[in-house]
Amino acid sequence: MFIDERTKRVLLLMSPATYRAGAFVKAAQQLGLEAVIGLDLPQSLAELWHVPLGLDFANITISVQTIVEQARKQAFAAILSVDDSATELAAYANLELGLANNSPQASEAARDKLLMRQLMSAGGAPCPIFRSFWLHEDPEWIAGQVSYPCVLKPRRLSGSRGVIRADNPVEFLAAFERLKRLLLSDGASEQETSILVEDFIPGFEVALEGLLTEGQLKVLTLFDKPDPLDGPFLRRRSM
Template identity: 25%
Template sequence: MIEALSGGVLLVKAALDLGISVVVASADTADRVMPAELRDRIDELVTVETNDIPALVAAVQDLHDRLPISAVFPGCDVYVPAAAHVAARLGLTGLDVATVERVRDKTRMREAVAAAGLRTPRFTEVSATSQLAAAAEHTGFPCVVKPVDQSGSLHVTVVHDLHELTTAYERLSTDSFVDLGRPLIERALVEEYLDGPEYSVEGYVLDGVTTVVAVTEKFLVPEPHFAEIGHQVPADLEPALEAGIEAYVAEVVEAVGLSVGPFHCELRVTPQGPALVEIGARMGGDRIADLVELARGVSLPRVWLAALLGLTTEATGAFPGPTAAVAGIHFFTAPAEHTFERAAGLDEALALPGVRNVQIDAVPGDPVHPLVDFRCRLGHAVFTADSHRDAAATRGALGATVRINPAGGDR
């Protein structure tokens, strides 16, 4: 495992539960620290700069020479290319190294999907302020600007004129924020705004067959930003629309060349039909894999283990069966004019019908970020429900019950 992060944590836990030996390669610093809950359970921790692919390949090759490795997995989307390069070097099953550029670089992704004749927004890559006017001329307003290789809604912004576009791009290109040891770069996409509700599609490719497991409903902050503050599986869709989404995503998977393992495809349903936001060669983050298992009865981590280790899905227990009709996750946020001090109402929230866990990740003194990207999320609750109506009621109750920095002695 290259960096046990996000969905990678679920994958490591699944492997360990099956008695599979696990080695993690990690920088083990800053936001890439090895999770304490796994540190003592894995077989070995290899400390290496995981953003340096030659150094990573050399370290894993040395490990492979003394402890043969059977498969290489990325802990999150950032390390999909690294995993492909390492697997290729060791002669193991994995994605083609050319394919991974099409699922990490959003320009290459758009080009591949457009070349296949599939609906995708008009787009232009820019790397300087001087290119923005021409880009906007091509896409029209409103349009969206985003980094070509980031995730978590970082600097994804809808703009309505050249002044807003210039401001958003300058903010993107000068931000000093470092995510997983990687600074932002000046390359960005300017693309047509897609008007319609947003969903993600979870699935996998196994033995050459693409399977869609679930369509996930997304809950976003108000525009001009797109931070995700909730997910729900399955989305409440008419059967014909769901079938159309699934067919479109299968074509996207083929267009970008995904040949094995899970995928997480984000799209919007426009008046002209589904249109790609982006696709990743990995499981969805934000515990979406947990929601899929609860509501669809499919363990995506165990499917992934079967796919790369050459095991059967029966051997990995990949299809345990659903335990709920609907599963969701709600993220707790707060106004950004102060730091985090405490949260109230956690016990009451945990007592709500269907709520499975409530967790606050922020610690006193942490900044409370604006509703712009993933950093605005202070904690979360996972819940299940018997219907979409009940799920909506639980989501609303969670938002009302958990209070961030309440006044006085409110508990």
């Protein structure tokens, strides 16, 4: 798709509850860009709340079609994901419109904890022992298949939601039921949803922030996490 050099319009994909919206919109204004907001909302709610562009981030195919139709009316120079939940959608939409994009496959791997572990293991990167189990499987049987301490993880929730440490089978059963309730309340299907269980690795945690461009990593910063993440709940605090 041809984008005129004078086009200074970006599409920002975000969830209704994001705390990052203000920072992204302000940055766009400082750069002289027009920011169009794409919210993760059903079309009916988008119309009720007068949201110009409502999208279902879980339905990538339909959402990409909606974005392409919008781009025919007002061309975009870039499509950016403000939240983790839209990284795959942004990648596919940019690809469809011929814009600079992250690999959709890489975006999926970054979002799916099990797929990421599988790729890391296949590539020879060190990672904890891990296994996946279905929500509909017997938790008592699962508790006997894993070693302790372990960590239960949802495959796709962001912000470390649902990440719980268990030191023994009793704690595992409680953690499994808690995670299951969380996933079902979030719209997951018991028959089609699996979780990740991996060995707990003790130690301090650091975070590396960087940009990867054409296979070249530029490190921006490396910093210590402020609190030890020993559990039982391993959700990270906002900094």
